[in-house]
Amino acid sequence: MSRVRWRLGALVGAVLLVGAAPAGSDGEPDGYALRLPLSVEAGAKVQRLALPAAVLAGLQTGDGHDLRVFDAKGRAMPIARTGASAVVDHVSLDPMPILGAPDALKVSGVSLRLDGRGAAQVAEVRGEPVAAGAAPVLLGVLLDARRVSGAVARVAVAADLPVGQPVTLTVEASADLREWRLLGEATVYRRAGEAVRSSIVALDNAAVAREYLRITWSAGSRLLAPVAIRGAVLDVRPDGAAASETVEAQAPAPASGNARIVDFAVPFATPMASLRVIPVEGDGVVPVRILGRDDREQPWTLLGQGVARSDGGRDITLSGDAPRAIRIEADGRSAGFTVAPRFRIGFVDRSVIFLASGTAPFTLAAGRVAAKDVFLSPADLADGQGRPGEARLVSTPSATVTLSALGDAGAPTRNIVLWVVLLAATAVLAGVAWMLWRQQATQAPRDPS
Numbered sequence: 001m002s003r004v005r006w007r008l009g010a011l012v013g014a015v016l017l018v019g020a021a022p023a024g025s026d027g028e029p030d031g032y033a034l035r036l037p038l039s040v041e042a043g044a045k046v047q048r049l050a051l052p053a054a055v056l057a058g059l060q061t062g063d064g065h066d067l068r069v070f071d072a073k074g075r076a077m078p079i080a081r082t083g084a085s086a087v088v089d090h091v092s093l094d095p096m097p098i099l100g101a102p103d104a105l106k107v108s109g110v111s112l113r114l115d116g117r118g119a120a121q122v123a124e125v126r127g128e129p130v131a132a133g134a135a136p137v138l139l140g141v142l143l144d145a146r147r148v149s150g151a152v153a154r155v156a157v158a159a160d161l162p163v164g165q166p167v168t169l170t171v172e173a174s175a176d177l178r179e180w181r182l183l184g185e186a187t188v189y190r191r192a193g194e195a196v197r198s199s200i201v202a203l204d205n206a207a208v209a210r211e212y213l214r215i216t217w218s219a220g221s222r223l224l225a226p227v228a229i230r231g232a233v234l235d236v237r238p239d240g241a242a243a244s245e246t247v248e249a250q251a252p253a254p255a256s257g258n259a260r261i262v263d264f265a266v267p268f269a270t271p272m273a274s275l276r277v278i279p280v281e282g283d284g285v286v287p288v289r290i291l292g293r294d295d296r297e298q299p300w301t302l303l304g305q306g307v308a309r310s311d312g313g314r315d316i317t318l319s320g321d322a323p324r325a326i327r328i329e330a331d332g333r334s335a336g337f338t339v340a341p342r343f344r345i346g347f348v349d350r351s352v353i354f355l356a357s358g359t360a361p362f363t364l365a366a367g368r369v370a371a372k373d374v375f376l377s378p379a380d381l382a383d384g385q386g387r388p389g390e391a392r393l394v395s396t397p398s399a400t401v402t403l404s405a406l407g408d409a410g411a412p413t414r415n416i417v418l419w420v421v422l423l424a425a426t427a428v429l430a431g432v433a434w435m436l437w438r439q440q441a442t443q444a445p446r447d448p449s
Contacts, residue, residue: 026371029070033367034058037394038069040356044389046382048082048353049165049364053245054397056270056347058367062322064270064350066371079354079374080381091148091234096140098214117416140216141229145173150236151205154184154317156198157215157232161190162225168218171201173211177180180214187287198233200304205237235317245347245399251328251340252405259336262328263406271322274315274346277308282338285309287331290316292323300327308341315346325406345401353381353388364393 034055040047051064060066069077090252145152163165168187172180186201217227250264266272279286286308291300303323307318308330330336356362382388 026068026368026374027074027076029068029074029363031368032066032365033060034365034369034397036364036397037395038362038364039392040360040362040391041389044387045355045357046353046385046388047356048388049391050349050351050353051245052393052396053247053347053399055364055366056245056350057116057247057345057399057401059268059270060367060369061371061373062269062271063310063373064352065373065375066368067352067364067366068371069352069354070363070365071356072361073359075358076374077354077356077358077362078376078381079352080376080378082351082353082378089150089236089238091145091236092147093143093213093232093234095143095215095229095232097138098142098216099136100139138226138228140214141232143213143215143232143233145208145212145213148234148236148239149209149391150201150207152183153205153235153237154200155213155215155232155234155310156200156201156319158196158198158230159187159188160196160226160228160230161199162223162227163190163192163194163217165189165221165224167227168225169199169201170216170218171203172214172216173206173208174214175211177212182301183208183213188302188305191287194299197302198319199302200317200319202304204314221345235302247345247347247348247399247401249343249345249401249403251343252403253340254337259338260330260332260334262337262340264326264403265406266322266324266326267401267403269322270347271320272315272318272345273320273348275304275326276313276315276344276346276362277306277328277341278309278312278344279308279337279341280339281310283308283310283335283341286334286337287410288316289329289331290318291327291329292321292325293327294324315344343403353378354391355381355385356389356391362391411444 029035038049049069051067056064056068056285064081067079069079078096094384155171158167159169166187166189168185170185171183173183174180183206184201184203186199190196191371213232215229215232252264254260254262275290277286277288277290286305288308289305292303293300301321301323302319303321303326304316304318307313328341
């Protein structure tokens with residue numbers, strides 16, 4: 001029976017190895033989809049490399065740990081992340097209520113008495129102003145942003161919104177609480193059964209130092225439920241920080257002939273910071289919502305919303321998630337997309353440092369789903385090594401990506417894995433049953449007659 005167990009273990013191991021073995025390995029440049037030659041600064045032991053957009057669009061892990069630097073002998077150099085977490089600061093502000101009594105000056109009617117020449121001689125008000133209710137109502141919220149330094153890319157507003165009713169959030173700034181300037185607006189919509197998420201309002205890198213922010217809301221009809229803002233988080237780029245890296249892409253054709261929906265699979269795992277949707281000239285202006293999910297078992301969740309313009313428009317700031325499928329949903333008030341739009345995808349800047357202790361030339365490798373995280377801390381790598389040099393790519397790859405229609409890319413991954421495991425287990429059990437049958441057949445006593 002021990003022989004049967006040994007054979008069973010060997011068979012299971014073979015099945016797992018066949019299913020999991022990728023081409024190449026973590027420690028070999030051939031195991032990565034993207035390989036680019038690097039030049040390093042002479043005399044510096046530690047080298048810093050700013051990752052271009054084409055590399056960010058090839059990473060297959062969210063934190064970018066599927067990235068290596070190899071020397072001429074194929075040895076992986078010690079590497080560490082640097083600068084990625086400090087590119088954008090998240091500043092949380094507590095909302096302060098703005099209270100008031102609406103309809104306090106409403107009157108029942110106004111009449112004019114005219115003289116013979118048609119000029120107004122007496123104006124009289126008939127009726128009394130409507131008295132305000134005892135309890136004031138919430139007109140908006142105030143945020144104290146006077147200590148915020150840098151460019152504010154967006155604000156994430158945690159708000160309770162009525163279901164099934166478009167609500168427009170308006171963000172304004174003022175230094176004296178009297179004169180206000182508009183920073184941004186976003187119309188948000190909460191579907192029935194949709195979880196409450198933060199609503200994103202793009203602020204186009206506004207400078208708000210020494211100013212207050214005001215958030216108000218409005219709707220095309222009477223609100224069916226009150227709006228309550230529970231918090232706000234500003235995404236602030238420090239002064240002097242570089243702009244985000246971008247790549248260009250062409251959307252696949254709208255699915256099933258639906259001109260208002262464009263779905264595509266995301267070929268990378270790097271979180272998208274922004275997405276600019278550029279329709280053809282004939283489509284003009286198209287309000288859009290951007291949604292994402294990992295597979296068809298999940299509901300679509302809102303990542304951001306804004307306006308797509310054929311003249312280029314503006315970037316739509318996203319929530320920072322990294323879904324495997326994206327949906328561009330045109331507003332029902334528009335005609336949608338005549339043909340598939342173009343995209344400009346923005347990433348938050350990232351850079352790495354590595355120890356150039358090997359033999360030149362060096363190669364940057366990126367893009368491996370099963371890569372292990374071998375990154376060190378920046379302090380451990382750079383301690384005592386002097387000023388970092390600036391490494392550069394010998395040639396910059398094209399900053400474009402190819403997007404494919406969603407199709408089977410949105411299939412439930414968990415179901416596929418379960419089916420593979422089930423089929424493998426069935427094959428293993430069938431093999432075990434066959435071996436047991438053979439063993440029993442060979443050990444069966446013969447008829448002495």
